[in-house]
Amino acid sequence: MIIEEKPRQQETPAKPAYKVIGTRPVRPDGVEKVIGRAKYGADIDLPGMLYGKVLRSPVAHAYIRSIDTSAAEKLPGVKAVVTSADLPRLSSNEYIDMGEGGGQLQDLHDNILASRKVLYKGHAIASVAATNPHIAEEALSLIKLDLEELPPVLDPLEAMREDAPLLDDQRYTESLAGRSSKPSNIARHAQHAIGDIEAGFAQADVIVEREYRTSMVHQGYIEPQNGTALWDADDHITVWTSTQGAFSVRAELSKLLLVPLAQIRVIPMEIGGGFGGKIAVYLEPVAALLSRKAGRPVKMTMTRAEVLEATGPTSGTYIKLKMGAKKDGRLIAAQAYMVYESGAYPSSPLGAGMSCMLGPYDIPNVLIDGYDVVVNKPRTAAYRAPGAPAAAFAAESLVDELAGKVGLDPLTFRRINASKLGTRLANGNVLPRVGNYECITAAMESEHWNAPLSAPWRGRGVASGVWYNWGGLSSLTASVNADGSVTLTEGSTDIGGSRATAAMQLAEALGIPYESIHPFVADTDNIGYNDVTGGSRTTFATGWAVYEAAQQIKRQLIERAARLWECSETDVDYTNGVLTCKTNPDLRLSFKEMAEKAHSTGGTIVGCGNPSPKQFGPAFATHIVDVEVDPETGKVQILRYTAIQDVGTAIHPSYVEGQIQGGVAQGVGWALNEVYDYDEQGRLRNASLLDYRQPTTLDLPMIDTILVEVPNPTHPYGVRGVGEVPIVPPLAAVANAIAHATGQRFLKLPLNPDAVLRGLGKIK
Amino acid sequence: MVKVWIPALLRPLVNGQVKLAVEGSTVREALHNLSTTYPNLGARLWDGQHLRPGLAFAINGQIAPLGLSQTINTDDEVEILPAIGGGTLSPASHR
Structure with a gap:
């Protein structure tokens, strides 16, 4: 007899009666984007502007004996040619924290323009700036390698x-315990441990062990990388670029080019997708070097092939996982051996993968060994919940098998073992209040889970996942205008609707209409430091900053009213955008009326927020998917998909739903089709979106969402990051559904028709 | 005395112990005191006066907002954690 225990945790408080939060207003940047007026990096056009192109390695691994650029330099129209010799020599090799991921400075330096070796096909070697792109391309062909x-x-x-x-004879294996004695392609070894793993498995009644593999895949943002730079004669650099973090670009440029931060201005343009891939710099420092040589602005944009071959995809993985459960369904032990490929330089999201893999479960005995390994592929970058989807593919597939072996349905098994408030994870973290249990319960009660599914070759799969989210630094100002509108100047680049969610939180805090707020993203010269938009931090941390700014504005409004009414500040109340005098009910001013009087009662009213919130709320999700497998062709059709997620408080529910649907779409692509297909020489065979098979609208049904709201108790509005966890469960959910449909377990992604037919024994 | 949880890979440097009791009113002070008792551990934690990269701290399971400067009280549990940028923990949390 299995007895489920409801977790002993505080009850979910009743949702406050918000006026703006929870509504679905039009996004402030929507019209400009719809009519094509919004400015992206490729739209930049400056007087005297040159066009830069990059010469890339035709092979995956080689020593560079020489680079002869003389013929290219003589081509009419060519204004500058640069190689790694033009990058400053760096004396330090410090770790550069880019917010979501990072790397050693020397590695970033070498990835910008290769020096001694090329480490992947597509590795940048030299660059040319010319009066038009065609001359620049012709000049590349004249460079002798x-x-x-x-x-x-x-x-x-x-x-x-x-x-x-x-790859590098000076690379050693680093770990907390020290450094290896011999060079190695294993850049890092990490270990998470809790309990006694041997004793744990000794208590298990059922043990399953499997090996899982996933491929390197790309984020698939539509807008290619771009960067335009102007290096002035006074050594000030201005950069226009598509980035998730203008301040991260500034910091990277400062370290790579040895130029002080205050002499670099980064102007973030509108962004056509990033998903973690637009944090590291590729073109910006090259454009700056070319601009310095040419004395003119230089614009660079990547082709799709360059994006796929030479920017940062996420790691392919190998995970050997062993888990043990008691007969009553309780997980008792888990041991994992995880290998994440980094590409050419250490950069894999191994740590997050290790932390997230077993996060949905309360397991007393865990041992995880992880290895970050360099290979001759592009340096990896963050991709939505970096490291977690591949880890969840392994864990959630195995959990599904274990559930079957102890005779439990997969959701009941997950709920029995659900991590909750107070669960100590193997990485050392102790969970705060989370909505894992509530998500699984909502899945069990959903119409989807309880709907029949009986046709042959159809199957239903479920999977859970976690992303712990992040806080980081946000800085902004809110200026009250004389007509009652408020200009909200923020530094978080907007990749998922954060201008709207910041404006909504400010409107809520001030008790004024959303339409009164005019948010915009400033450049690095015009606002304080902001961390990257990543880690699902922006609506949380920038929301905190907005809340702080609103409190400052409220205090000033109260001061001014007290001055006008010649009463004590403690006698002034500010509620729902209205100032009232507690001692004289006749005295009353709306926010707008007070704003009109601001200049005559003491000057401009401005609030600012600069928080550094660390107590961010983890996000959990449970997904359900129905598939149909065609046994003749191996094609898998997604019939129905429901994503259940603890979203804390849905500030703008349409954006939350959109984030979830987007994450699921990417996860389904990862599960079914996407793969970096290399030949034996390390040449990417599918470097175009024709051959790199992303899901289209024809591949996906409407993705249903169920928003579970367990407010984050450490945020004034209960916000949890929502953007990343939706990509964590789909890989395993789809694989589990296919297993249900076919009776065959698939341990390697993607599950394209070829893989399915091989698994079914239809082809060899 | 506060209790400091030792990461798995560093336990061989403290005779295999998982948790150690130590005096200290800040994370920095506690770690310095621990390093005095276990110099090999100290060599892995510190590079001169600076904490080695890749480490972060939690106090009673929650990230220490001020990192090394975070004040701690008797009976607090300090966790030395592997730092993860943009996810669970920020490498910057040892500022």
Whole structure:
């Protein structure tokens, strides 16, 4: 007899009666984008502007013997040519924290323009600026490269072997315990442990062990990387770019080019998608070097092939996972061996993968060993819940098998073992109030879960997932205008609707209409430091900043009213956008009326917020998916998809639903089709969106969402980040549904028709 | 005395112990005192006066907003955690 215990945690408080939060107003940037007037990086056009192009390595691994640029420099129309010799020599090799991911400075330096070796096909080697893009391209063909080709290492497990060719003979394995004695392609070893793993497995009644693999995949943002730079004669640099973090770009440029922060101005343009991939710089420092040489602004944009071959996808992974459960369904032990490929330089999201893999479960005995391994592929970058989807593919597939072996349905098994307030995770964290249990319960009660599904070759799968979210630094100002409107100047680049959610929180805090707020994203010269828009932090942390700014404005409004009414400030009340005098009910001013009097009662009213919130609320999700497998073609059709997620408080429910649907779409693509298809020489065979198969509207049904609201108790409006966890469960949910449909477990992604037919024994 | 949880890979440097009791009114003070008792551990935590990169701290399971400067009280539990940018923990939390 299995007895489920409801977690002992505080009850969910009743939702306050918000006036703006929870509504669905039109986004402030919507019209400009719809009519095509919004300015993206590729729209920049400056007087005298040149066009830059990059010469990239044609091979995956080679020593650079020489680069002869003389013929290119002589081509009419060419104004500058740069190689790694034009980058400043760096004396330090500090770790650069880019917010979501980071890396050693020397590695970032070498990734911008290769010096001694090229480490992947597409690695930038030289760059040309010319009066038009065609001349720049022609000039690239005149650059003579002398490369000594080396065997590439493409598989992380092969790269870990002692006899594997080394990408870097100065790279050693780093861990908390120290550094390896010999060079290695294993850049990092990390370990998370809790309890006694051997004793745990000794208590288990059922043990399952499997090996899982996922491929390197790309974020798939539609707008390619771009960057325009102007290096002035007085050594001030202005950069226009598509980025998730203008301040991160500024910091990277400062370290790479040895120019003080205050001499670099980064202007973030509208962004056509990022998903973690638009944090590291690629073109911006090159454009700046070219601009310095040419004395003119230089614009650079990538082709789609360059985006796929030479920016940062996410890691392919190998995960061996063993889990044990008691007969009553309780998980008792889990051990994992995780290998994440980093690409050419250490950068994989191994730590987050290790932390998130078993996050939905309360398991007393856990041991996880993780390895970050370099291979001859592009340096990886963050991708939506970095590291977590592949880890969840392994854990959630195995949990599904375990549930079956102890005779429980997969949701009941998950709920019995659900992590909750007070659960200590193997990474050392102790969970605050979370909505994991509530999500699983909502899934169990959903119409989808309880709907029949009986046709042959159809299956239903579920999976859970977690992303812990982030806080980071936000800075903004809110200026009250004389007509009662408020100009909200923020520094968080808007990739998912954060201008709207910031404006909504400010309107809520001030008790004024959303339409009165005019939010815009400023450049690095015009606002204080902001961390990147990533880690699902912006609506949370910038929301905190907005709340702080609103409190400052309220205090000033009260001061001014007290001065006008010649009463004590304690006698003034401000509620729902109206000032009243407690001692004289006849005295009353609306926010707008007080704003009109601001200049005559002491000057401009401005609030600012600069918080550094650390107590961010983790987000959990449980997904349900129905699939149909065609046994003749191997094609998998998604029939129905429901994503249940604890969203804290849905500030703008349409944006929350959109984030969830977007994450699911990407996760389904990862599960079914997307793959970096390399040949044996390390050449990417599908470097176009024709061959790199992303899901389209024809591949997906309407994705239903169920928003569970367990407010984050550490945020004034209960906000949790919502943007990343939706991509965590789909890989395993789809794989579990296919297993249900076919009776066959699939341990390697993607599950494209070829893989499905092989799994079914239809082809060899 | 506060209790400091030791990461798995550092436990061999403290005779395999998982938790250690130590005096200290800030995270920095507690770690310095621990480093005095276990110099090999100290060598892994500190690079001169600076904390090595890749570490963050939690007090009673919650991220320490002020990192090394965070004040701690008797019976608090300090966790030395692997830092993860943009996710669970920020590498900057050891500022």
